[in-house]
Amino acid sequence: MKYDVTITIGLKEGMLNPEARAIQHALANLGFPTEDLSTARLYRITLDAADAAAAEKEAGQMCERLLANPVIHHYTIEVE
Amino acid sequence: MRFAVVRFGGSNCDRDTYHVLADVCGVDTDLVWYKDGLVKPYDAVVLPGGFSYGDYLRAGAIAARTPIMAELIRHAKSGGLVLGICNGAQIGSEAGLVPGTFTLNAYPKFISRHVHLRVENTTSPFTSLYREGEVIRVPIAHKEGRYVAPDEVLARLNREGRVAFRFCDEHGNTNPDSNPNGSAENITGVLSEAGNVLAMMPHPERASESVLGSEDGVKIFNSMIAYIEEHGRRRPTQ
Numbered sequence: 412m413k414y415d416v417t418i419t420i421g422l423k424e425g426m427l428n429p430e431a432r433a434i435q436h437a438l439a440n441l442g443f444p445t446e447d448l449s450t451a452r453l454y455r456i457t458l459d460a461a462d463a464a465a466a467e468k469e470a471g472q473m474c475e476r477l478l479a480n481p482v483i484h485h486y487t488i489e490v491e
Numbered sequence: 492m493r494f495a496v497v498r499f500g501g502s503n504c505d506r507d508t509y510h511v512l513a514d515v516c517g518v519d520t521d522l523v524w525y526k527d528g529l530v531k532p533y534d535a536v537v538l539p540g541g542f543s544y545g546d547y548l549r550a551g552a553i554a555a556r557t558p559i560m561a562e563l564i565r566h567a568k569s570g571g572l573v574l575g576i577c578n579g580a581q582i583g584s585e586a587g588l589v590p591g592t593f594t595l596n597a598y599p600k601f602i603s604r605h606v607h608l609r610v611e612n613t614t615s616p617f618t619s620l621y622r623e624g625e626v627i628r629v630p631i632a633h634k635e636g637r638y639v640a641p642d643e644v645l646a647r648l649n650r651e652g653r654v655a656f657r658f659c660d661e662h663g664n665t666n667p668d669s670n671p672n673g674s675a676e677n678i679t680g681v682l683s684e685a686g687n688v689l690a691m692m693p694h695p696e697r698a699s700e701s702v703l704g705s706e707d708g709v710k711i712f713n714s715m716i717a718y719i720e721e722h723g724r725r726r727p728t729q
Contacts, residue, residue, distance in 0.1 A: 426639070427597060427637075427673065429595050429596065429597055429598065429599035429673075430595060430599055433599055476556070477548070477552065477556060478548070480549060480552070480585070480592050480594075482590075482591060482592040482639060482640065482641070483592055483594055483639055
């Protein structure tokens with residue numbers, strides 16, 4: 412069965428995010444002060460799996476083996 | 492004695508590194524295309540700088556998962572030397588050859604300039620020709636070179652003498668002002684647990700001839716050669 416999987420990968424809590432700080436600064440210059448701002452990378456993947464749990468497990472392995480770096484990243488997986 | 496310099500799509504310091512090894516240090520060196528694998532027994536393998544796979548995903552992440560890396564990990568596990576320079580350091584950390592990771596600079600821009608490094612370890616196969624605490628001048632050229640590792644990993648690296656180089660000023664002081672990319676504890680050269688893998692962001696191959704303004708980097712390659720001469724050669728890679 413086909414599943415649409417959304418993987419979101421962000422930096423772990425407390426990790427310096429220079430990109431987010433630069434964007435926050437640019438927004439402030441445009442008159443949009445923000446209390447906090449973070450960035451994340453989102454992957455939309457369509458794959459075949461026996462069931463939703465299998466699709467989630469597959470996506471988890473993708474994160475562990477390539478998409479995320481466990482030193483700095485955390486990730487979430489949503490399966491539809 | 493034979494060295495390999497592995498070329499990935501997007502490597503761009505491969506010929507510089509080859510030139511220093513073959514022409515300056517006078518050691519037999521092969522340029523190895525990653526798809527060809529490590530077919531000969533090499534004493535040392537160098538992962539050169541560049542932008543393998545366009546730095547897509549994370550710098551070094553995709554090259555780190557190519558089949559030749561499984562051969563390289565076997566080479567390292569059998570005691571063979573591995574030197575990762577810049578993108579090669581990113582590849583090495585992504586492959587788990589050294590702990591921690593090299594990520595986006597604290598000020599998120601590409602930095603290309605000479606920096607000073609303090610030599611922290613003079614017993615490794617890569618640094619034995621330096622004096623302890625020696626300050627050397629070597630260029631950096633990267634956007635993703637900020638070393639990050641959990642506190643317990645940093646403590647262990649310090650305890651085990653596995654920090655090879657720290658960014659410093661010309662007098663050897665390590666502080667935020669002498670840390671160009673925001674690396675944890677100014678670290679920019681990390682040794683593996685067994686000490687036979689070094690991942691470093693600065694480019695020693697660009698500081699190995701007087702015509703380039705500094706010869707401070709050539710001691711890394713000459714230390715490797717001295718280590719291999721002392722400890723025997725032609726380690727099996729398979």
